[in-house]
Amino acid sequence: MTDLSVRADNGVDQHRLLVTELPGPRSRELMARKVAAVAAGVGTTMPVFAARAGGGVVVDVDGNHLIDLGSGIAVTTVGSSAPRVVEAVQRQVAAFTHTCFMVTPYDGYVAVAEALNRLTPGDHEKRTALFNSGAEAVENAVKIARVATGRDAVVVFDHAYHGRTNLTMAMTAKSMPYKHGFGPFAPEVYRAPVSYPFRDHKELDGQLAAARAIEIIEKQVGAANLAAVVIEPIQGEGGFIEPAPGFLPALVEWCRSNGVVFVADEVQTGFARTGDMFACDHEGVVPDLIVTAKGIAGGLPLSAVTGRVELMDAPHVGGLGGTYGGNPLACAAALAAIETIEADGLIERARQVERLMKDRLQRLQADDDRIGDVRGRGAMLAVELVVSGTTNPDPDLTKTLATKAHQAGVIVLTCGTHGNVLRFLPPLAIGDDLLHEALDVLAEILASTR
Incomplete structure (x- = not known):
């Protein structure tokens, strides 16, 4: 884990930290309440409940710090709780x-x-x-x-x-x-x-x-x-x-x-x-x-x-x-x-995020033919995952990667008509070290699924 000893403006430490398994005990309690109170048709991507968020980190109710590559589906572009x-x-x-x-x-x-x-x-x-x-x-x-x-x-x-x-x-x-x-x-x-x-x-x-x-x-x-x-x-x-x-x-x-x-x-x-x-x-x-x-x-x-x-x-x-x-x-x-x-120059920041993430994702693609495509612009990037040696969509691999990333404390989202696209929407307030660490996690998970 990289500890930057950096704090966002609203006091959220900017590092990934897992103090419990995910979901933790408090999130499990809240999920039981959710199931009993909220219509079943309202789903959730991750079974963890947020307590605070800032910069590029979401802190759950159990104190786990998660790297945010979703921005609430492209909403908190300027960061959650931007000053x-x-x-x-x-x-x-x-x-x-x-x-x-x-x-x-x-x-x-x-x-x-x-x-x-x-x-x-x-x-x-x-x-x-x-x-x-x-x-x-x-x-x-x-x-x-x-x-x-x-x-x-x-x-x-x-x-x-x-x-x-x-x-x-x-x-x-x-x-x-x-x-x-x-x-x-x-x-x-x-x-x-x-x-x-x-x-x-x-x-x-x-x-x-x-x-x-x-x-x-x-x-x-x-x-x-x-x-x-x-x-x-x-x-x-x-x-x-x-x-x-x-x-x-x-x-x-x-x-x-x-x-x-x-x-x-x-x-x-x-x-x-x-x-x-x-x-x-x-x-x-x-x-x-x-x-x-x-x-x-x-x-x-x-x-x-x-x-x-x-x-x-x-x-x-x-x-x-x-x-x-x-x-x-x-x-x-x-x-x-x-x-x-x-x-704050966030248009240029989006371009910086693109350069950093695309470079790493394209290097992963060069070593793994299951990454069929790396695409997008700025801080709206994706990889399309396919069955090795083909261009056939691989939604199962996509689901596995997302689930394992979530378990490791990295919030990622999936999309695509065939469910085979992993998408990245980090807030533009995120630091480079968090992006590098999140991509390290993704690389390790990819290697583990071969």
């Missing part, structure tokens, strides 16, 4: 916790909208509306596109994940556990093939992959019927699939030529996660509407749709909103999180 976020929320909670922006508005909501209008891709005039969750924001983006275009159809992509509401379940590709048994789903949602470099034919570059998708869209939907194309610039739950260069720009060009709204779902990729403020920035893609959530507010629930003024202003007054949308505590947290990203 500016804590201070801003404390100030706001002492002032008021809620009035409902649609009843008596407050300046925090407006300030967040101004920040998003400034930060999101493109220098055109924009407007923003705030909501609670990524799924809610995706659904509102579709509403806006439908009103603005007078069309109904929506195109999404293979391996997509957009949420758990009825419409966003229809937009999500994977059945289990997200859709199974919950239908019927919202109509007028169509699916096109995405660019998947690891599994596409080598000659299928981004432009050709876009042409393939567009041909299917034109034949099966028709541009005249299509309100929006909705895509994650790097797919999240579907496997951290980064499309080949040129794929997204070609889709945008086709949408522009056909009056179709191009919606970038940056719920997981936004706010410095990929080494740019937004993943669309990598290829200079300017979406008509951009959906954000997760990393927007340092751990508080907030989401947004930001876009071209003529689209955002298309719905009638009262057509957008919600009781909790743009909650004042979440708005205060968002402004502090954005300040932290900009003041």
